[in-house]
Amino acid sequence: MSKLNVCVIGTGSISDFHLGSYQKNKDAQIYGVFDVSEERAKAKAEQFGAKVVFSNLEDVFNDPELQAVSICTWNNTHAEFAIRALESGLHVLVEKPLAMTYEESLKIQEAAKKANKVFQVGFVRRFATNTNVLKRFVDAGKLGDIYYAKATCTRRVGNPGGWFADVEKSGGGPLIDLGVHIIDVCWYLMGKPRVKKVTGHTYKQLGNRSNIENLSFYKAADYDASKNTVEDLANALITFENGASLMVDVSFTLHTAKDEISVKLFGTKGGAELEPELKIVTEEFNTVLNVHPQINDLTFNFVESFQQEINGFVNACLENKESIAPVEDGVEIMKILEGIYLSAKEGREIVYEL
Numbered sequence: 001m002s003k004l005n006v007c008v009i010g011t012g013s014i015s016d017f018h019l020g021s022y023q024k025n026k027d028a029q030i031y032g033v034f035d036v037s038e039e040r041a042k043a044k045a046e047q048f049g050a051k052v053v054f055s056n057l058e059d060v061f062n063d064p065e066l067q068a069v070s071i072c073t074w075n076n077t078h079a080e081f082a083i084r085a086l087e088s089g090l091h092v093l094v095e096k097p098l099a100m101t102y103e104e105s106l107k108i109q110e111a112a113k114k115a116n117k118v119f120q121v122g123f124v125r126r127f128a129t130n131t132n133v134l135k136r137f138v139d140a141g142k143l144g145d146i147y148y149a150k151a152t153c154t155r156r157v158g159n160p161g162g163w164f165a166d167v168e169k170s171g172g173g174p175l176i177d178l179g180v181h182i183i184d185v186c187w188y189l190m191g192k193p194r195v196k197k198v199t200g201h202t203y204k205q206l207g208n209r210s211n212i213e214n215l216s217f218y219k220a221a222d223y224d225a226s227k228n229t230v231e232d233l234a235n236a237l238i239t240f241e242n243g244a245s246l247m248v249d250v251s252f253t254l255h256t257a258k259d260e261i262s263v264k265l266f267g268t269k270g271g272a273e274l275e276p277e278l279k280i281v282t283e284e285f286n287t288v289l290n291v292h293p294q295i296n297d298l299t300f301n302f303v304e305s306f307q308q309e310i311n312g313f314v315n316a317c318l319e320n321k322e323s324i325a326p327v328e329d330g331v332e333i334m335k336i337l338e339g340i341y342l343s344a345k346e347g348r349e350i351v352y353e354l
């Protein structure tokens with residue numbers, strides 16, 4: 001089988017995990033890289049052994065050797081690049097969030113349907129080992145019907161700055177950046193029920209707190225703290241058509257004692273904690289049991305999960321199979337995220353027609 005020729009578009013911070021994973025995948029070839037910063041693209045090409053450093057996007061989309069792209073650019077470019085790539089006959093892996101808005105995501109979905117190519121959304125947590133172990137228990141009915149989930153991803157000081165902090169380029173703050181992951185992984189494990197209503201709140205109370213010293217955090221490649229037009233905290237209650245509900249809170253900055261990630265699911269036969277450590281809760285012989293799976297990584301392993309995400313994408317492309325993170329799922333998550341922002345802005349519950 002010949003190798004899949006891939007180009008990574010956008011060679012900033014997260015591209016390292018795409019490039020490093022393609023490099024380790026024996027069925028993939030890092031054919032090219034492209035970034036508006038040619039200097040950055042060249043450095044990454046050298047580091048990861050890309051054959052071509054493209055100098056413009058047209059050349060990427062017109063290259064007959066190319067088969068797939070990873071889109072790792074600012075959120076405001078995802079829709080345009082994804083649609084152009086699909087129209088050029090390429091398989092597409094686009095980083096999360098799928099787009100800036102629900103409307104944009106529908107346009108991508110339409111292009112994906114026409115193109116009949118593999119389309120994968122960068123829902124990396126779906127590829128994590130702890131998620132996959134838990135999913136087997138869920139699919140086997142060990143938790144019964146999951147009727148409630150609760151997820152938190154709160155950073156004390158962690159606004160990545162640059163474009164992340166500019167709503168025109170990112171579409172929002174911690175909700176669209178961090179919330180997208182934890183909402184998606186809960187929704188995926190809950191069996192992907194359609195959203196019925198959402199209530200959300202967003203707060204802009206603390207700014208980016210770039211005054212804080214001696215605490216490191218994830219930063220955009222072009223870190224800059226001079227502009228901040230995104231929320232610093234968001235919370236939401238999401239209700240699904242089957243009556244199940246999901247409560248979420250996320251922050252870029254918050255006066256909390258430590259960074260926290262927690263993902264919990266509660267069902268009629270059992271419960272589970274995916275983060276911070278996989279744990280299954282059940283009942284046998286009138287006794288409550290906390291079950292501790294014996295696996296290497298009970299928590300999300302960044303490097304391994306990206307490797308598994310890229311492996312999944314490469315396999316799907318080479319075998320022409322649907323990804324486990326298809327475009328429709330990205331669209332439903334965009335609907336939820338947009339609903340939360342709208343609810344917060346208008347101070348009302350958003351109810352969807354089903």
Ligand SMILES: NC(=O)c1ccc[n+]([C@@H]2O[C@H](COP(=O)([O-])OP(=O)(O)OC[C@H]3O[C@@H](n4cnc5c(N)ncnc54)[C@H](O)[C@@H]3O)[C@@H](O)[C@H]2O)c1
Nearest residue numbers: 010011012013014015035036072073074075095096220221
């Ligand atoms: N899956 C995850 O856990 C995860 C984590 C971080 C970021 N992300 C996503 O990855 C994407 C990139 O984030 P990042 O942290 O790498 O940001 P970054 O700012 O570090 O890198 C983005 C790169 O895109 C380039 N770029 C911007 N506009 C471009 C254009 N029009 N054409 C070509 N290149 C362009 C920039 O020059 C920069 O090098 C975002 O969508 C973000 O949400 C995902």
